[in-house]
Amino acid sequence: MSESSGCAIAAMPGVPRELKVMMEQEIKPRILKMMPPGEHKILLSRVLRLVGIGESAMEQLIMPLIENQSNPTIAPYAGNYEVRLRLTASEHEESAAIQLLNNLEQQVRDILGSYIYGVDDESLETVIINELLRKGQTLAVAESCTGGLISHRLTNVPGASAAFMQGAVTYDNSAKIARLGVPEQIIAEHGAVSAETATAMAMGVAKTSGCDYGLASTGIAGPGGGSSAKPVGLVYVAVYGQGRTAVNERRYASSRISNKEAFAQTALAALWQFLR
Amino acid sequence: MSESSGCAIAAMPGVPRELKVMMEQEIKPRILKMMPPGEHKILLSRVLRLVGIGESAMEQLIMPLIENQSNPTIAPYAGNYEVRLRLTASEHEESAAIQLLNNLEQQVRDILGSYIYGVDDESLETVIINELLRKGQTLAVAESCTGGLISHRLTNVPGASAAFMQGAVTYDNSAKIARLGVPEQIIAEHGAVSAETATAMAMGVAKTSGCDYGLASTGIAGPGGGSSAKPVGLVYVAVYGQGRTAVNERRYASSRISNKEAFAQTALAALWQFLR
Numbered sequence: 001m002s003e004s005s006g007c008a009i010a011a012m013p014g015v016p017r018e019l020k021v022m023m024e025q026e027i028k029p030r031i032l033k034m035m036p037p038g039e040h041k042i043l044l045s046r047v048l049r050l051v052g053i054g055e056s057a058m059e060q061l062i063m064p065l066i067e068n069q070s071n072p073t074i075a076p077y078a079g080n081y082e083v084r085l086r087l088t089a090s091e092h093e094e095s096a097a098i099q100l101l102n103n104l105e106q107q108v109r110d111i112l113g114s115y116i117y118g119v120d121d122e123s124l125e126t127v128i129i130n131e132l133l134r135k136g137q138t139l140a141v142a143e144s145c146t147g148g149l150i151s152h153r154l155t156n157v158p159g160a161s162a163a164f165m166q167g168a169v170t171y172d173n174s175a176k177i178a179r180l181g182v183p184e185q186i187i188a189e190h191g192a193v194s195a196e197t198a199t200a201m202a203m204g205v206a207k208t209s210g211c212d213y214g215l216a217s218t219g220i221a222g223p224g225g226g227s228s229a230k231p232v233g234l235v236y237v238a239v240y241g242q243g244r245t246a247v248n249e250r251r252y253a254s255s256r257i258s259n260k261e262a263f264a265q266t267a268l269a270a271l272w273q274f275l276r
Numbered sequence: 277m278s279e280s281s282g283c284a285i286a287a288m289p290g291v292p293r294e295l296k297v298m299m300e301q302e303i304k305p306r307i308l309k310m311m312p313p314g315e316h317k318i319l320l321s322r323v324l325r326l327v328g329i330g331e332s333a334m335e336q337l338i339m340p341l342i343e344n345q346s347n348p349t350i351a352p353y354a355g356n357y358e359v360r361l362r363l364t365a366s367e368h369e370e371s372a373a374i375q376l377l378n379n380l381e382q383q384v385r386d387i388l389g390s391y392i393y394g395v396d397d398e399s400l401e402t403v404i405i406n407e408l409l410r411k412g413q414t415l416a417v418a419e420s421c422t423g424g425l426i427s428h429r430l431t432n433v434p435g436a437s438a439a440f441m442q443g444a445v446t447y448d449n450s451a452k453i454a455r456l457g458v459p460e461q462i463i464a465e466h467g468a469v470s471a472e473t474a475t476a477m478a479m480g481v482a483k484t485s486g487c488d489y490g491l492a493s494t495g496i497a498g499p500g501g502g503s504s505a506k507p508v509g510l511v512y513v514a515v516y517g518q519g520r521t522a523v524n525e526r527r528y529a530s531s532r533i534s535n536k537e538a539f540a541q542t543a544l545a546a547l548w549q550f551l552r
């Protein structure tokens with residue numbers, strides 16, 4: 001990087017892993033040093049992550065904040081089965097930008113607080129595991145249609161083993177009965193994909209594992225197995241804990257793998273709301 | 277796309293999903309039509325995917341093929357915990373290119389056949405599920421360190437439910453004992469991360485589920501939980517079936533999530549080799 005002429009050229013390798021480190025550690029500090037002090041402003045962003053609400057419903061609720069935005073700006077996004085709000089402040093001093101972001105975040109939380117699960121890079125699974133660790137409580141998961149993805153996401157969090165005790169991927173109906181104690185009659189009467197079976201799975205996995213909470217999913221990921229009454233993309237997620245149960249029905253319409261991702265996100269969102 | 281002047285300019289939207297379809301369905305056929313017949317050659321590639329062998333060992337075994345390559349060319353790659361060989365033929369006619377690729381693939385298979393699990397986009401999980409479906413056999417999975425990822429990958433395959441019966445994510449030791457019937461003494465004597473526990477998990481999940489095969493993983497994904505004797509990145513994978521068992525020890529050194537990915541790939545590779 002040559003800086004003598006006032007025009008700097010930085011040449012970097014194409015490997016993303018190498019390039020990103022160089023950009024952060026070498027290029028950015030030099031660019032900042034090249035700029036006259038006091039003349040440049042800092043742009044600082046913060047992302048609020050929400051579940052349980054759609055993008056348009058979210059926008060309507062904070063329309064006054066969106067319409068009157070100047071600094072910070074506020075921008076809604078639709079992410080992977082969640083919605084996001086990006087707040088961006090521009091100030092000469094970092095501390096002033098942070099103060100602006102804090103103020104706007106508080107205004108957003110006054111309206112949307114019950115949907116905001118995390119900030120910036122926080123994932124649903126991280127927030128859930130940390131909440132369970134804080135409370136000293138334990139979780140077991142029973143999955144049908146998500147096929148292990150919920151357990152996989154939860155165990156991606158370092159230290160998960162002190163809160164996540166076990167998961168059961170009960171794909172086959174006989175596994176739901178033998179592993180979780182789901183009454184055969186419930187499956188016969190309501191079907192494996194039903195609110196009743198999801199609830200029995202959540203209760204069953206909590207009780208057979210001795211955990212405080214049970215989380216369960218049952219649905220039809222596709223491409224086969226759907227019917228007009230129970231189409232591909234239909235999912236039931238249930239949570240059990242502290243003597244309470246909650247069950248949600250959702251419908252998605254995507255590929256097998258995208259449906260699994262949507263189902264897992266729906267289940268984790270339901271658990272997060274249950275834990276609050 | 278204007279073609280009158282002999283210089284064609286194609287303008288496309290930036291959304292990858294839209295752009296790719298347009299490229300395939302609109303742009304490519306027009307480019308081909310613009311070229312004088314008989315003057316252009318077709319480039320056809322085929323990727324062979326291997327597990328159970330490293331990139332340099334693979335290269336050494338097929339060094340004569342690599343050194344004498346002309347048409348088709350042959351290029352080795354290291355992928356996600358597997359290695360790949362890309363064969364590329366150039367001919368005027370597609371059928372002639374296919375014939376060249378078939379001939380070279382056969383020469384490679386004569387040397388490396390026992391490591392080649394798939395071609396082009398075939399994944400290990402697809403090959404495994406299809407092999408089980410073909411044989412009419414069933415599989416159950418017991419996961420510790422992989423936390424559900426093996427079951428997730430297997431259930432990504434459409435139709436998996438006729439071969440993959442259930443998975444047990446036995447993170448906690450008590451779950452390994454209660455769910456899989458792993459003898460408490462084995463864990464006490466050898467530790468939860470050991471060849472003995474992995475083997476007991478594979479046998480246990482096959483027997484308690486009534487499945488033909490059992491696949492198990494136990495290891496230390498990190499960042500915590502390691503010791504000098506059993507460091508982060510250590511994994512044991514075991515397969516049980518048809519009265520036989522096989523167990524492998526591997527060591528990786530990466531982040532928690534990358535270790536989980538390496539462990540899951542190791543387990544699926546072991547199962548594929550066992551099924552052959």
